[in-house]
Amino acid sequence: MLALRRSISTSSSGGLKGAAAAATAAARAPQTSALQFALSLEQPSHEWSKEQLREIYHTPLLELVHSAQLQHRRWHDPTKVQLCTLMNIKSGGCSEDCKYCAQSSRYSTGVKAEKLVSVDAVLKEAEEAKQNGSTRFCLGAAWRDMNGRKSGLRKISEMVTKVNEMGLETCVTLGMVNEDQAKQLKDAGLTAYNHNIDTSREHYPKVITSRSYDDRLNTIKNVQSAGIKACTGGILGLGETEEDHIGFVHTLANMTPHPESLPINRLVAIKGTPMEEDLQKKGAKKLQFDEILRTVATARLTMPRAIIRLAAGRYTMKETEQFLCFLAGCNAIFTGKKMLTTMCNGWDEDKAMLSKWGLEPMQSFDYDAEKRSASAVDSA
Structure with missing residues (x-):
């Protein structure tokens, strides 16, 4: 002027x-770039365009990871990591057709359908997790939804209450839930509910047909409406493109509020699943590690408050790859004996690795992302 x-x-x-x-x-x-805009925010934005996300995702990799680490340090304590442990409380027999899942009753994967485990069995596993430093204990059941499962929901609610009494945060993943079911879990003291969107809206029908993308989004809304934190992320390596990675983050980054935590799974292709067969075909899209890194960094830049968790498939990563993911904004892992049906890095291995990196476990209930802002962190 x-x-x-x-x-x-x-x-x-x-x-x-x-x-x-x-x-x-x-x-x-x-003009102000999308990257500059992300780094200038003092409160998260919920109005990201795909063009902005595309620009961020395709930033030269060194600059992208550096910027994501700057963002992480503005909003989080860079010395803290959340340790989570997952227990399969009801294995196999799921009616869904998720092409990657060993627990679907439609595929021959060797996973047997089992009944819901006892409350005592859960408490025993939770105590072991606590003694090993985990602060969030997650319960997974292979169900499509909770309709007609009143006794199961009561039993799981009891599990949640008793695990909370041990001083651990709780998370469950039970398939689709309605508002009343979510409220019952909230009343039991549930910290977070996991319900992944898996991939982009465009790629989703190539992976799952028995449940719609909007079904998943509705469950997330029901959970958040009940006052439960939403844990929602996805799986990388489902034959998707980089444009699907952008679309995946776009869905999450425009949620109001953002997910409290965002698990990033690297596909473990299980023999007997259609996804494993698809990936064996000539010309099948193979996930590259830099795509994982770009997805993590883009998520950190656009959802600065979220806890970003390396989940299933982490054991397939080299330590240097995990380290890079933490540089790009990850601050949580699953650790322990096993994931739902795949291997998991053990507590001793992870504690040694994190100690070498100078990271310490978060305390249970000590992380309240809703109260954090960039200005508050900057002033501190």
Whole structure:
């Protein structure tokens, strides 16, 4: 504007030319990039365009990871990591057709359908997890939904209450839940509910047909409406493209509120599942590690408050790859004996690794993301 005013105050013969030149220069001035916008936020944005996310995702990798680490340090204590342990409380026999899942009754994977475990069995596993430093204990049941499972929901609610009494945060993943079921879990003291969107809306029908994308989003809304934190993320390596990674983050980054935690799974292709067969075909899309890194960094930059968790498939990563994911904004892991049906890095292995990196476990209930802001962290 100052340049424009000066040009207008010149002689009449050159004034208009000067004004036009100044306006042209202003139009050519660099605009704020999506990356700069993300780093300037003092409160999270819930209105991200795919163009912005595409720009961030395709930032040169070194700059992208560096920026994600800056964002992480603005919003989080960079010395803390959340340790989570997962227990399969009801294995196999699921009616869904998720092409990657060993627990589907439609595929021959060797996973047997089992009944819901006892409360005592859960408490025993939770105590072991606590003694090994885990602060969030997660319970997974292979069900499509909770309709017609009143006794099961009561039993799981009892599990949640008693695990909470041990001083651990609780998370469950039980399939779709309605508002009343979510409220019952909230009343039991549930910390978080896991319900992944898995991938982008566009790629989703190639992976699952027995439950719609909107079914998943509705469950997340029901959980959040009940006052439960939403844990929702996805799986990388389902034959998707990088544009699907962008679409996946786009869905999550435009949720209001953002997910409290965002698990990033790396597909473990299980023999007997259609996904394993698809990935064996000639020309099948193979996930590259830099795609994982870009997805993590883009999620950190656009959802600065979220806990980003390396979940299933982490055991397939080299330590250097895990380290890079933490540089890009991860601050949680699953650790312990096993995931639902796949291997898990053990407590001793993880504690040694994190100690080498200078990281310490978060305390249970000590992380309240809703109260954090960039300005508060900056001033601290």
